[in-house]
Amino acid sequence: xxxxxxxxxxxxxxxxxxxxxxxxxxxxxxxxxxxxxxxxxxxxxxxxxxxxxxxxxxxxxxxxxxxxxxxxxxxxxxxxxxxxxxxxxxxxxxxxxxxxxxxxxxxxxxxxxxxxxxxxxxxxxxxxxxxxxxxxxxxxxxxxxxxxxxxxxxxxxxxxxxxxxxxxxxxxxxxxxxxxxxxxxxxxxxxxxxxxxxxxxxxxxxxxxxxxxxxxxxxxxxxxxxxxxxxxxxxxxxxxxxxxxxxxxxxxxxxxxxxxxxxxxxxxxxxxxxxxxxxxxxxxxxxxxxxxxxxxxxxxxxxxxxxxxxxxxxxxxxxxxxxxxxxxxxxxxxxxxxxxxx
Amino acid sequence: xxxxxxxxxxxxxxxxxxxxxxxxxxxxxxxxxxxxxxxxxxxxxxxxxxxxxxxxxxxxxxxxxxxxxxxxxxxxxxxxxxxxxxxxxxxxxxxxxxxxxxxxxxxxxxxxxxxxxxxxxxxxxxxxxxxxxxxxxxxxxxxxxxxxxxxxxxxxxxxxxxxxxxxxxxxxxxxxxxxxxxxxxxxxxxxxxxxxxxxxxxxxxxxxxxxxxxxxxxxxxxxxxxxxxxxxxxxxxxxxxxxxxxxxxxxxxxxxxxxxxxxxxxxxxxxxxxxxxxxxxxxxxxxxxxxxxxxxxxxxxxxxxxxxxxxxxxxxxxxxxxxxxxxxxxxxxxxxxxxxxxxxxxxxxxxxxxxxxxxxxxxxxxxxxxxxxxxxxxxxxxxxxxxxxxxxxxxxxxxxxxxxxxxxxxxxxxxxxxxxxxxxxxxxxxxxxxxxxxxxxxxxxxxxxxxxxxxxxxxxxxxxxxxxxxxxxxxxxxxxxxxxxxxxxxxxxxxxxxxxxxxxxxxxxxx
Numbered sequence: 001x002x003x004x005x006x007x008x009x010x011x012x013x014x015x016x017x018x019x020x021x022x023x024x025x026x027x028x029x030x031x032x033x034x035x036x037x038x039x040x041x042x043x044x045x046x047x048x049x050x051x052x053x054x055x056x057x058x059x060x061x062x063x064x065x066x067x068x069x070x071x072x073x074x075x076x077x078x079x080x081x082x083x084x085x086x087x088x089x090x091x092x093x094x095x096x097x098x099x100x101x102x103x104x105x106x107x108x109x110x111x112x113x114x115x116x117x118x119x120x121x122x123x124x125x126x127x128x129x130x131x132x133x134x135x136x137x138x139x140x141x142x143x144x145x146x147x148x149x150x151x152x153x154x155x156x157x158x159x160x161x162x163x164x165x166x167x168x169x170x171x172x173x174x175x176x177x178x179x180x181x182x183x184x185x186x187x188x189x190x191x192x193x194x195x196x197x198x199x200x201x202x203x204x205x206x207x208x209x210x211x212x213x214x215x216x217x218x219x220x221x222x223x224x225x226x227x228x229x230x231x232x233x234x235x236x237x238x239x240x241x242x243x244x245x246x247x248x249x250x251x252x253x254x255x256x257x258x259x260x261x262x263x264x265x266x267x268x269x270x271x272x273x274x275x276x277x278x279x280x281x282x283x284x285x286x287x288x289x290x291x292x293x294x295x296x297x298x299x300x301x302x303x304x305x306x307x308x309x310x311x312x313x314x315x316x317x318x319x320x321x322x323x324x325x326x327x328x329x330x331x332x333x334x335x336x337x338x339x340x341x342x
Numbered sequence: 343x344x345x346x347x348x349x350x351x352x353x354x355x356x357x358x359x360x361x362x363x364x365x366x367x368x369x370x371x372x373x374x375x376x377x378x379x380x381x382x383x384x385x386x387x388x389x390x391x392x393x394x395x396x397x398x399x400x401x402x403x404x405x406x407x408x409x410x411x412x413x414x415x416x417x418x419x420x421x422x423x424x425x426x427x428x429x430x431x432x433x434x435x436x437x438x439x440x441x442x443x444x445x446x447x448x449x450x451x452x453x454x455x456x457x458x459x460x461x462x463x464x465x466x467x468x469x470x471x472x473x474x475x476x477x478x479x480x481x482x483x484x485x486x487x488x489x490x491x492x493x494x495x496x497x498x499x500x501x502x503x504x505x506x507x508x509x510x511x512x513x514x515x516x517x518x519x520x521x522x523x524x525x526x527x528x529x530x531x532x533x534x535x536x537x538x539x540x541x542x543x544x545x546x547x548x549x550x551x552x553x554x555x556x557x558x559x560x561x562x563x564x565x566x567x568x569x570x571x572x573x574x575x576x577x578x579x580x581x582x583x584x585x586x587x588x589x590x591x592x593x594x595x596x597x598x599x600x601x602x603x604x605x606x607x608x609x610x611x612x613x614x615x616x617x618x619x620x621x622x623x624x625x626x627x628x629x630x631x632x633x634x635x636x637x638x639x640x641x642x643x644x645x646x647x648x649x650x651x652x653x654x655x656x657x658x659x660x661x662x663x664x665x666x667x668x669x670x671x672x673x674x675x676x677x678x679x680x681x682x683x684x685x686x687x688x689x690x691x692x693x694x695x696x697x698x699x700x701x702x703x704x705x706x707x708x709x710x711x712x713x714x715x716x717x718x719x720x721x722x723x724x725x726x727x728x729x730x731x732x733x734x735x736x737x738x739x740x741x742x743x744x745x746x747x748x749x750x751x752x753x754x755x756x757x758x759x760x761x762x763x764x765x766x767x768x769x770x771x772x773x774x775x776x777x778x779x780x781x782x783x784x785x786x787x788x789x790x791x792x793x794x795x796x797x798x799x800x801x802x803x804x805x806x807x808x809x810x811x812x813x814x815x816x817x818x819x820x821x822x823x824x825x826x827x828x829x830x831x832x833x834x835x836x837x838x839x840x841x842x843x844x845x846x847x848x849x850x851x852x853x
Contacts, residue, residue, distance in 0.1 A: 332492065
């Protein structure tokens, strides 16, 4: 009866899950990450097996991980958010100001205010993209400069120092629970929550649908504008959270805070298998990508590779990820055309 | 289900009366009408541009009507979005299936309406099970977990139908669903459609293939030029009666081609073949001759033209210009050989829309104009002036941006651009699409003049009057093959339409 191009698979569910895992980008990038850590640890045992080594391994990527998760939500909808670095900087400065001007403010309240502030900046992006019908690349490139400019105007040559901040807050930056840094736990919580929503909520699945084919999403009657708005607000809120984490981690904020990190966030997502044209990829992959990017930067000096090459390696990774995707897609398409003409 | 089953006196599922819709100055629908009864399959037929798709899009909530009556299940409705129409129980299967390639077929069916568990979580188990039972019911063996990417068109349509069933749609509209299907697949689709009809749903079936219309449908509505022409019970009408209703238009108001002496063979195409696109295409175009390439949208006419010009490659065959072979898949070689190509979408493919008229006219010949590699605006203006004047391009100055001009003038600029290369063959795809009636005649006069000067012209057109009025010879393409070659005297609307809708070499359809 059926006349299928591609035979339905006769494999069991378990086989399919295992096969899917073996082919998944997440596993591939994770393997690279593990190999990198092993090689570096072999060269210098302290990289993994000292208390600071272990802590830094987990702590350093936390910031980028949060941004990469937010970036993934946006990229999935076939958009991009380049303003996250500036949002991070602005929120970091706001956090410092809140603590120095209102020393009695509870830390939780600062977290809430910071994330709401980031969400508001994200909303501006979302509104411009959703109603302006201008590519997100251009819109967020514009707001990148506007937010950074607002930051410079507001802060001037002022900077936030550790002495302006409450001790409890600074402790968050170094505190560990069962050897796991608190900031890492925050990042992991964000990852799990967003990952869960994307996988199992209707709104999450609709983000994938919109990125997969925006025109089809319109014809399907999906609330495209609302969802795109939601993606940018999420990204903004997470960039705000990253700003607070930045202050807790470094204890100091100058006007350059977060500058350039937006491209690392995009890079982490791309390396982690998030398709730049939307519709596919997971936050898990992006998180591993963020881990890999940060860890490479820490590992290469230990392996005796110069600064210049560190940047080049990151670039090569991104290119390799994109080329790999392209090759796989082309191969798949060719197979399908052959099947059709058979 | 019996109470909803067809009876001519019951309230129709869908009623459209005197529906109007304009896009800017273009009136896509003057007076559209359609009545669909529950438990019946209704065919909607008409030439390209008759307004069928616009009518469907109004029902689907893509467009909003300007005026007219629109009732669904007896109630007046006015859908502001596709979501509204879907919520009311209308499912539309578009010509090109609209699926999300990166998601599983199951998610494609249930997107936005997934079954939920506690905490508003998607119940994947239930969703896959439901998809499986839908596929079983439709008699297809599809893995509910596979991605939509790479599905054949037939299977994509099955997904769309599964979507419609799971919506429990009272009305299902299928816009040329069989265009890309093989005989077996068409049969499967028809079985499904009849099953849905017998459940008491209303179906609208848009098709150019009369054999299918007669095999499947109960009633038929004909549209022409945005107007409702008439509705018949299938059993009481014939193909000829439908065709004459569809065409019923005079060829008179167009500028007819002036007789020109026909010269030597300029273009010779032999056995051109491209897998899945066109097959064994052979024809000639002589100097002074206009050859019309007629057929339905999607029949492969533009693809043949693109292959001749070298934009696309082909698998087998040869193209010769004045006896000399033209290198395949090399548009620059084609230009050097003397071929000019005016594409279908002039704004996107024919013009640098923001640039000046002079610059546009000079694009193809820019190498010859440049001195020492530098191309000056003055040289462009000097070179393009005579051509623009010759074609009466109405721009006060040559440095006006092309985007500000009317469609007719834009088309003339594109033609001027190519005339500057002094081609021997002009391939022109839909020469007057989107051009107002007055300017149409001017474009036609221009083509006629060019043929009179000995140029060979290959004209693709979906407008029958244009083909019949302009072409010395008509080649009809149906599904990638040339199904008829008609001289000017032999070419009647009925014969062209017949050839455009019948692929004689394919398997017969099931009754």
